[in-house]
Amino acid sequence: MAATLSVSATQLLSLPRPVFLSRKLHVHAYGFPFPSRSPSSRLVISENRAICSAPELLNSTSMAEEVGLDETVTLRDLCGNHVPDHVLRRVEEVGYVIPTDVQRQALPTLFSGLDCVLHAQTGSGKTLTYLLLIFSVINTQRSAVQALIVVPTRELGMQVTKVARTLAAKPTESDLEQNSCTIMALLDGGSLKRHKTWLKAEPPTIVVATIGSLCQMLEKRILTLESMQVLVIDEVDFMFNSSKEVSSLRKLLTSYSSINNRQTIFASASIPQHRRFVHDCIQQKWTKSNVVHVHVNPVEPMPSCLHHRFVICSKNMRLHALLSLLQTDAPESGIIFVGEQSEKSKKAGNAPPTTLLMDFLTASYKGDSDILLLEEDMNFNLRATSLSELRQGGGYLLVSTDLAARGVDLPETTHIYNFDLPRTVTNYLHRAGRTGRKPFSDEKCFVTNILTSEERFVLQRYENELMFNCEELLI
Numbered sequence: 354m355a356a357t358l359s360v361s362a363t364q365l366l367s368l369p370r371p372v373f374l375s376r377k378l379h380v381h382a383y384g385f386p387f388p389s390r391s392p393s394s395r396l397v398i399s400e401n402r403a404i405c406s407a408p409e410l411l412n413s414t415s416m417a418e419e420v421g422l423d424e425t426v427t428l429r430d431l432c433g434n435h436v437p438d439h440v441l442r443r444v445e446e447v448g449y450v451i452p453t454d455v456q457r458q459a460l461p462t463l464f465s466g467l468d469c470v471l472h473a474q475t476g477s478g479k480t481l482t483y484l485l486l487i488f489s490v491i492n493t494q495r496s497a498v499q500a501l502i503v504v505p506t507r508e509l510g511m512q513v514t515k516v517a518r519t520l521a522a523k524p525t526e527s528d529l530e531q532n533s534c535t536i537m538a539l540l541d542g543g544s545l546k547r548h549k550t551w552l553k554a555e556p557p558t559i560v561v562a563t564i565g566s567l568c569q570m571l572e573k574r575i576l577t578l579e580s581m582q583v584l585v586i587d588e589v590d591f592m593f594n595s596s597k598e599v600s601s602l603r604k605l606l607t608s609y610s611s612i613n614n615r616q617t618i619f620a621s622a623s624i625p626q627h628r629r630f631v632h633d634c635i636q637q638k639w640t641k642s643n644v645v646h647v648h649v650n651p652v653e654p655m656p657s658c659l660h661h662r663f664v665i666c667s668k669n670m671r672l673h674a675l676l677s678l679l680q681t682d683a684p685e686s687g688i689i690f691v692g693e694q695s696e697k698s699k700k701a702g703n704a705p706p707t708t709l710l711m712d713f714l715t716a717s718y719k720g721d722s723d724i725l726l727l728e729e730d731m732n733f734n735l736r737a738t739s740l741s742e743l744r745q746g747g748g749y750l751l752v753s754t755d756l757a758a759r760g761v762d763l764p765e766t767t768h769i770y771n772f773d774l775p776r777t778v779t780n781y782l783h784r785a786g787r788t789g790r791k792p793f794s795d796e797k798c799f800v801t802n803i804l805t806s807e808e809r810f811v812l813q814r815y816e817n818e819l820m821f822n823c824e825e826l827l828i
């Protein structure tokens with residue numbers, strides 16, 4: 354049976370994003386050079402062929418709905434010939450069925466073996482994108498490190514490891530007969546001695562690492578990357594911006610491994626001067642020369658479900674402004690970002706701002722949510738405890754420095770409060786992106802900035818650069 358739709362050429366040309374139809378469908382465009390400017394163009398959709406993607410035939414969701422067709426390609430459709438079935442079953446069990454935009458746009462490129470810069474909004478599903486590539490490439494019969502994911506913080510490393518282990522878990526007894534994929538978290542603050550023993554006994558298939566711990570293992574040749582097929586650098590702009598990490602990162606990209614033996618993926622929601630970055634990737638031989646920049650939704654750098662607001666108050670009224678906001682919003686789960694303590698304030702022996710804020714909230718906030726702290730000065734165990742408590746469910750208010758701003762995925766977070774304005778526009782984007790992390794939800798999430806009147810122009814600059822509007826609240 355064929356369904357026939359009449360679509361004007363203007364409609365065809367004005368639609369905003371590529372159409373992907375289910376693999377049962379095939380699109381024929383007849384009667385006009387495609388895309389046509391003729392107002393009487395016809396589009397015929399008939400059963401029984403593969404996915405069609407035509408950039409000009411944008412967003413045919415409404416057309417497909419009109420004839421009652423399933424317009425959606427699934428992750429299984431995209432990955433079927435590449436990713437082992439037991440991994441795909443886990444992907445579906447976890448609840449990932451429909452690909453997000455970045456998955457839909459990047460996976461075909463990644464499966465074709467090309468190097469890739471994954472540049473897509475916070476919370477858009479970049480982690481699953483590169484993990485699916487890794488699962489398509491690794492051979493569990495081989496005992497060697499075949500994929501390496503480098504992350505900036507222990508917290509992000511633990512999170513990525515958890516997702517990778519979830520997907521690698523064998524769901525049925527017949528799957529258990531196959532060799533399993535082992536995943537090592539080689540992260541700052543972990544036990545290097547234990548990792549050395551593990552690496553010497555039996556190399557893991559995938560390593561998730563922070564650059565410090567990784568380089569120690571590479572320098573001592575306890576870990577080698579000769580068999581590495583995929584190298585992922587997550588939060589790549591942060592890594593290149595960090596004076597502590599950059600030289601080790603360059604060494605990893607050029608001395609410890611070579612672009613010809615590996616597929617290289619860089620991921621981030623923010624890649625400032627991205628054309629320059631892609632140019633550098635090729636010039637510096639961090640990637641092959643045909644590297645693809647997958648830039649999803651470039652005109653909207655932040656998720657559209659975010660509602661940005663600000664309140665203006667004097668510095669010494671900020672605690673009260675925050676309390677008033679919390680009482681009005683009554684957020685079930687939120688993150689309050691606080692700036693780092695200045696060296697001057699440290700030398701003067703003042704308590705860190707996070708401590709002051711925790712003390713204030715513990716004494717004054719009467720809501721039900723647990724109040725927790727995450728900051729660099731805590732030891733790694735306490736940091737892990739804070740995050741695992743957050744993930745156990747129930748409401749929370751997390752007081753944090755920018756440590757929680759990159760990559761941390763707490764999907765229940767609906768409110769972000771910038772108690773101190775972030776120092777850069779990129780930090781604004783990542784702090785804001787700790788909310789709005791449920792890909793197919795249209796739940797409204799809030800980012801609220803507490804600022805002095807002198808700081809208003811800084812926020813205005815962020816609004817201009819990131820193309821959002823901030824509403825003023827009067828409290």
Ligand SMILES: Nc1ncnc2c1ncn2[C@@H]1O[C@H](COP(=O)(O)OP(=O)(O)OP(=O)(O)O)[C@@H](O)[C@H]1O
Nearest residue numbers: 449451452453475476477478479480481622760762
């Ligand atoms: N296809 C999918 N369907 C449903 N949920 C998904 C899908 N892919 C990813 N997610 C969920 O989306 C959330 C965000 O994913 P992820 O952490 O990979 O985002 P990200 O793009 O890396 O963001 P950031 O740039 O902030 O690190 C996670 O909670 C993840 O479980």
